[in-house]
Amino acid sequence: MFNRNNSHSQWKALPLLVLGVLLLTGIAYGLWSETLLIDGIVHTGEVYGKWTSCICNDDGLDPLPNPWPYTYPIPTRKDVGKTTCTIDEKDPRILHLTIENGYPSYWAIVKCISPTPALYRSSSAVTRLCPRNSPLQLQTAQKTVKSGSNTGIELAHKWNRVRMNPANRQAASSSMWNNPPRKISPMSSMYMSASLNGTNLPPWSNVWQPPLKINLQAADLRHSSSKSAAME
Amino acid sequence: MNKRLPLGLLAILLIVLLAGVGVAYGLWSETLHISGWVMTGTVDVEFKDIKVTEKVGTPDGVVDEPEEKANAANCYAVMAQVSTGSPETLAITVIGAYPSYHCYVTFKVNSTGSVPVHIYQPEVVPNHNNYDWVSFEDCYENDTQLHQDESGTCTLLIHFTNDDNVSENTSYTFLYQIEARQWNEPRPTDNTP
Numbered sequence: 001m002f003n004r005n006n007s008h009s010q011w012k013a014l015p016l017l018v019l020g021v022l023l024l025t026g027i028a029y030g031l032w033s034e035t036l037l038i039d040g041i042v043h044t045g046e047v048y049g050k051w052t053s054c055i056c057n058d059d060g061l062d063p064l065p066n067p068w069p070y071t072y073p074i075p076t077r078k079d080v081g082k083t084t085c086t087i088d089e090k091d092p093r094i095l096h097l098t099i100e101n102g103y104p105s106y107w108a109i110v111k112c113i114s115p116t117p118a119l120y121r122s123s124s125a126v127t128r129l130c131p132r133n134s135p136l137q138l139q140t141a142q143k144t145v146k147s148g149s150n151t152g153i154e155l156a157h158k159w160n161r162v163r164m165n166p167a168n169r170q171a172a173s174s175s176m177w178n179n180p181p182r183k184i185s186p187m188s189s190m191y192m193s194a195s196l197n198g199t200n201l202p203p204w205s206n207v208w209q210p211p212l213k214i215n216l217q218a219a220d221l222r223h224s225s226s227k228s229a230a231m232e
Numbered sequence: 233m234n235k236r237l238p239l240g241l242l243a244i245l246l247i248v249l250l251a252g253v254g255v256a257y258g259l260w261s262e263t264l265h266i267s268g269w270v271m272t273g274t275v276d277v278e279f280k281d282i283k284v285t286e287k288v289g290t291p292d293g294v295v296d297e298p299e300e301k302a303n304a305a306n307c308y309a310v311m312a313q314v315s316t317g318s319p320e321t322l323a324i325t326v327i328g329a330y331p332s333y334h335c336y337v338t339f340k341v342n343s344t345g346s347v348p349v350h351i352y353q354p355e356v357v358p359n360h361n362n363y364d365w366v367s368f369e370d371c372y373e374n375d376t377q378l379h380q381d382e383s384g385t386c387t388l389l390i391h392f393t394n395d396d397n398v399s400e401n402t403s404y405t406f407l408y409q410i411e412a413r414q415w416n417e418p419r420p421t422d423n424t425p
Contacts (some may be wrong), residue, residue, distance in 0.1 A: 031417045032275040032347060037321040038354055039312070040366065042390060045305055045328035046400040226382040 054085040250423055276345030277412040280339065282309050289332035289391075297333075302354050303327055307390070309333035319409070326390055331398070335390040336369075341410055343378035348415035350375045353383055354408040361406050365392035377415055 061077040068074050270277045284307050286297040305328035312323040326335050341351050352374050372384030390399045390410075413419070 031413060034275050034277050034345075035319045036279060036341065036410040036412070037275060037319045038324065038388065038406075038410070039321050040324040040326075040388075040406045041330050042392070042401050042404040043408075044398055044400055044404070045330045083246075129271070131425040153353070162318040193278060218315075 054087055056083050056085050058083045236388070241409075242301065243269065273289040273351055275346035277341055277343050277348045277349060277410075278320055278343040279311055279380070281340045282322065282420040284309050285334075285336040285338070285373070287334040289334065294334060305330060305335075307335045307337070309337045309339075322410050324388070324390075329390065329398075331393050332395075333391065336387055338385065339385040341372070341378070341387050341396050341412070342383035342384040342414070343380055345389065346380055348377055348379045350377050350415055350418065351410065351412045352386070352419070354386065356408050357407040361404065363396075363404065363406060365396045365398065366390055366406050367415075375418070378412075401405040 058081075060079045062079060062081050064074060064077060262384065286302075286305070286307055287294050288297050291376050306327065308325045308327075310323050312321045322337075322339060324335075324337055329335070343349050343351075351372065354368055367389050369387045370391050371386035376384045378384060398404070
């Protein structure tokens, strides 16, 4: 009997419940509102650099240490060592630098030119640009070269986007960025700062020509059959 | 025992009733009408005064985008409406974005309806991307009340750094919504009327 009464009371409450829900729904729908949308799409650009020219100053006769560090007279220059550089055909970001018949104290200077060290490519345009706070850094590398062989060395340098550390930023800010922009050539349209072995190269240049000095140091080869070729 | 009313009495009773009806129908009367005409108001907001500003970060701070870098990255903001009745949309497109590039899109939310509204700051539409490098600056406060032809100003900023892990040659999308409610209907979460 009790359950039946309880059931009856539930049935009686149901219409009230429905009424209440409808009332709430009515209030909700009774609100007038409008929504605006902000629809955004961001296509990022691309940093791209490549070597376009490589010039070696090996004119035949090998250079001598300057100043001459030894006590005996300066010898006549000879054409022994040979340095060549080529740009990789498949990946122009790679520079092949080869020293043939190298020997202690032999060195050569190679100028690598990349007129477009940084390109920001967008879907609509390709523009030369290198923001000043996104300097490019040439990776330094060392390669072991066996003495007495003609083994070439291959240094692969790739453009890497790096973050300027606070020390560099401060140095750059005080010594470089305060300089007014100047155009080197009609191609000049970029602010540029590069770092090679910790040395910031001048900005505002449209061509980065870091001299890569290859020096086989005599002292270390004296007691060893192998030696590292260091970049300076 | 069954008692029946006399036939005569019934006849008299019928006459009395008919007379009563006649009196009722004979009553003079007049009817007044209330004629109503309700014109509802509108809750309507729109984007207005959209302005795009491009800047770049340098060691000296954020400066205007140099003229020779203008085409490296571009930012566009246009009004769009997919179809009639769909929400009005501010479509922003950035092409060629790179770290330190800043795109500011300043806009106004303008009330064009007759009913005052309360507007709320942009919020990410549920189930859409929420990037830290997309932010809003100098934006009107939540619950800002706008009467007709009044507006609230807000600026959207797109700017990322290397720390944001944004990739090259990639597309990122986002979707924000701005809600405007009639002035006396606060959000359910609000306690203030």
